[in-house]
Amino acid sequence: MNIDQWLQENTFHHSHFWDFRHMVEAKEKQDLTVSLCIPTLNEEKTIGKEIVIFKSELMSRYPLLDEIAVIDSGSTDQTREVAASFGADVYLASEILPEVGEKKGKGENLWKAIYQLKGDIIIYVDADIKNIHPRFAYGLLAPLIYHPEIKYVKAFYDRPLAFSTGVRPTGGGRVTEILVRPLFSLFFPELTAIVQPLSGEYAVRREVLEAIPFPIGYGVETSHLIDVYTRWGLGAFGQTDLDQRVHRNQPTRDLGKMAFGIIQTFLSRAKSLNIIPELPELNHALRQFQSKEGTFEQVEYHIAEEERPPMMDVSAYREKFGRHP
Amino acid sequence: MKINDVIEGLPRYREAAGQLREMVLANLVMMGEIPAPTFHEENRVRFLQDRFSECGLQNCSTDEIGNGFGIYPGENQDGHILLIAHADTIFDEKTDHTISLQSEWVKGPGVGDNSLGMAVLATLPFLMEQVEFKPRSSIILMGATRSLGRGDLEGLRFFLKNNRMPIRCALCVEGVQFGRLSYSSLGMLRGEIEVHVPEMYDWTRFGAAGAIITLNDVINRINQIRLPKRPKTSIVLGSIRGGTAFNTTATQAVLRFEIRSESADVVRSIHEQIEDAIGEISSETNAEIELDILARRKPGGTGFRHPLVRRAREIMRALDIEPRIAPSTSELSALIDHKIPAVTLGLTTGERLNQPDERIRIDPMFAGLAQLLGMLKAIDGGLCDEH
Numbered sequence: 001m002n003i004d005q006w007l008q009e010n011t012f013h014h015s016h017f018w019d020f021r022h023m024v025e026a027k028e029k030q031d032l033t034v035s036l037c038i039p040t041l042n043e044e045k046t047i048g049k050e051i052v053i054f055k056s057e058l059m060s061r062y063p064l065l066d067e068i069a070v071i072d073s074g075s076t077d078q079t080r081e082v083a084a085s086f087g088a089d090v091y092l093a094s095e096i097l098p099e100v101g102e103k104k105g106k107g108e109n110l111w112k113a114i115y116q117l118k119g120d121i122i123i124y125v126d127a128d129i130k131n132i133h134p135r136f137a138y139g140l141l142a143p144l145i146y147h148p149e150i151k152y153v154k155a156f157y158d159r160p161l162a163f164s165t166g167v168r169p170t171g172g173g174r175v176t177e178i179l180v181r182p183l184f185s186l187f188f189p190e191l192t193a194i195v196q197p198l199s200g201e202y203a204v205r206r207e208v209l210e211a212i213p214f215p216i217g218y219g220v221e222t223s224h225l226i227d228v229y230t231r232w233g234l235g236a237f238g239q240t241d242l243d244q245r246v247h248r249n250q251p252t253r254d255l256g257k258m259a260f261g262i263i264q265t266f267l268s269r270a271k272s273l274n275i276i277p278e279l280p281e282l283n284h285a286l287r288q289f290q291s292k293e294g295t296f297e298q299v300e301y302h303i304a305e306e307e308r309p310p311m312m313d314v315s316a317y318r319e320k321f322g323r324h325p
Numbered sequence: 326m327k328i329n330d331v332i333e334g335l336p337r338y339r340e341a342a343g344q345l346r347e348m349v350l351a352n353l354v355m356m357g358e359i360p361a362p363t364f365h366e367e368n369r370v371r372f373l374q375d376r377f378s379e380c381g382l383q384n385c386s387t388d389e390i391g392n393g394f395g396i397y398p399g400e401n402q403d404g405h406i407l408l409i410a411h412a413d414t415i416f417d418e419k420t421d422h423t424i425s426l427q428s429e430w431v432k433g434p435g436v437g438d439n440s441l442g443m444a445v446l447a448t449l450p451f452l453m454e455q456v457e458f459k460p461r462s463s464i465i466l467m468g469a470t471r472s473l474g475r476g477d478l479e480g481l482r483f484f485l486k487n488n489r490m491p492i493r494c495a496l497c498v499e500g501v502q503f504g505r506l507s508y509s510s511l512g513m514l515r516g517e518i519e520v521h522v523p524e525m526y527d528w529t530r531f532g533a534a535g536a537i538i539t540l541n542d543v544i545n546r547i548n549q550i551r552l553p554k555r556p557k558t559s560i561v562l563g564s565i566r567g568g569t570a571f572n573t574t575a576t577q578a579v580l581r582f583e584i585r586s587e588s589a590d591v592v593r594s595i596h597e598q599i600e601d602a603i604g605e606i607s608s609e610t611n612a613e614i615e616l617d618i619l620a621r622r623k624p625g626g627t628g629f630r631h632p633l634v635r636r637a638r639e640i641m642r643a644l645d646i647e648p649r650i651a652p653s654t655s656e657l658s659a660l661i662d663h664k665i666p667a668v669t670l671g672l673t674t675g676e677r678l679n680q681p682d683e684r685i686r687i688d689p690m691f692a693g694l695a696q697l698l699g700m701l702k703a704i705d706g707g708l709c710d711e712h
Contacts, residue, residue, distance in 0.1 A: 044427075045425055046425070048425075048426035048427060048428070049354055049425065049426040052347050052350045052351050052354065052426060053351045053354060055347045056348045056350070056351030056352075057351060060347060060348060061348070061379070078428075082427065085428045086347065086350075086426075086428075087347065130423050131358065131423070133355070246423070
């Protein structure tokens with residue numbers, strides 16, 4: 001499948017999937033179960049709204065979701081209380097699979113969700129979306145329901161303003177355009193067709209989730225794309241335009257940390273895939289600088305991208321879901 | 326049917342409303358995040374229409390003014406019950422309409438006035454199904470456009486003028502305040518006074534200090550108008566704006582005001598006094614002062630002893646809601662003009678109304694919804710008809 005064909009056949013807009021009744025029928029016919037996972041860390045301001053909207057629209061009105069779960073990294077605000085008060089299943093990441101220990105990072109929550117949640121499909125949606133709408137879940141779920149060959153659906157956000165020429169640039173955020181897209185262009189050209197490779201919203205079949213490793217930090221999305229691509233090919237991906245996403249904008253310095261984590265994950269994959277066979281030992285300290293009373297001083301951040309193994313390697317998981325190695 | 330039959334059902338209604346909590350709140354959030362300034366309510370009305378269509382209401386439609394309708398069918402066609410929420414808010418499209426939801430509160434511009442009213446219209450058909458309420462009268466659910474400010478109830482007036490369906494009673498639904506019971510309309514005149522100093526104004530000749538000082542003179546004169554204690558009368562100076570910078574004399578200033586009174590004659594008299602004051606100040610300063618009348622209401626209403634009002638009080642008390650009786654200048658007055666018995670009800674308590682951080686409580690909403698359902702049941706059962 002070439003990029004043009006993939007863009008034609010595997011790129012969707014959420015409005016294609018307006019017929020919820022039909023979607024519910026198709027889901028029930030395939031006997032699919034679907035879990036929605038919201039990873040959180042101090043999201044008390046937005047979590048209640050997300051849960052209420054998904055529960056009302058995609059559980060009560062149209063039974064597309066079988067469970068809504070919040071996997072929390074140990075919020076110190078009221079995130080867990082608010083989420084529970086609106087009827088979500090709330091879990092503390094550290095209490096899931098306690099025997100494997102606790103690591104801090106969003107990827108850890110996503111990984112542990114595979115063990116905790118029951119769905120054949122898991123939809124991951126970030127908790128910081130200000131303009132939350134049911135499309136953030138059904139827009140990602142629908143391609144998996146209607147296209148059995150698709151295994152992994154990424155969100156992208158593209159709301160065009162008026163453009164007179166009919167042609168306009170589109171793409172991802174700063175880290176995508178400055179780091180990830182150039183890297184993909186060099187080493188995995190087909191993956192450049194994914195408009196926003198770093199978007200935090202995606203829906204994935206369990207058979208894929210349980211088979212791939214999970215970096216626990218910034219690199220989780222990048223590693224997923226590389227791992228799914230190398231194992232199942234571009235045809236396993238779909239992407240859905242969810243229009244606009246309003247969220248907190250991150251300062252450039254924080255994006256630097258994100259880029260540092262992503263590039264570590266990327267290099268590690270490049271090495272294991274023998275694309276860059278020889279790599280020196282990597283330094284995990286990111287140095288940024290600040291000026292204080294006319295002198296410059298460095299601020300050092302230790303960012304090492306740790307990884308969780310494929311869930312299939314965890315015996316407790318295999319037992320719970322009746323899987324055989 | 327007796328009123329006790331309705332009252333006995335109220336706890337069940339409240340419980341059923343509580344079971345639909347997520348649906349009410351989701352409708353409130355989605356409705357409230359669609360900007361709907363007066364004259365631009367179409368997106369919010371479209372959302373309401375979609376909700377009506379999804380639950381299979383009959384005759385889901387909009388009219389020439391943009392009002393949105395759905396009809397919950399009754400078993401006979403003798404008379405209809407009209408349930409209205411105004412669709413517009415005072416916030417323009419540039420305002421950040423993000424709604425935030427906490428365990429006990431919902432916060433955002435217009436949540437109480439009147440996104441909650443519209444959300445309740447969208448939820449009511451489900452609630453009626455839930456409690457198996459099968460009305461004899463058809464219920465017209467209406468999201469009314471162009472209600473506020475310069476809109477001057479244009480949407481509802483258009484409907485009442487062109488409607489062919491017989492209407493036996495109407496309920497106006499407002500998000501706040503809980504316990505509100507309005508059954509009478511005050512006489513009202515809403516106006517805008519604009520002071521404009523011409524570009525070529527001869528400052529040395531007239532010695533005036535700009536539009537703001539001139540408008541201040543107008544305000545002082547309005548304050549000197551003697552208001553009677555009976556009939557109850559007030560002048561509300563609602564908003565003022567003018568000028569552009571610290572160091573530039575203002576050439577334009579605007580005052581928005583309302584005269585409210587139980588007597589139409591008093592409203593007329595005050596209007597004349599304001600006109601006289603404006604004429605006098607204009608001739609003294611040579612500033613141009615325009616008085617623009619935006620809306621008028623005639624006083625009147627459904628009587629305190631009307632069965633509709635009495636039933637409303639009984640139902641509120643049965644739900645431990647303390648009735649707050651206050652006259653209204655909103656939709657009620659258009660209904661009164663058409664001699665349709667009507668009351669306005671509030672659904673929950675709120676704070677910082679008409680501010681961007683307006684907030685309303687979640688918990689009282691369910692008693693508010695039970696009250697509404699109880700009223701529909703009482704009207705449908707003939708308990709609110711005047712004999």
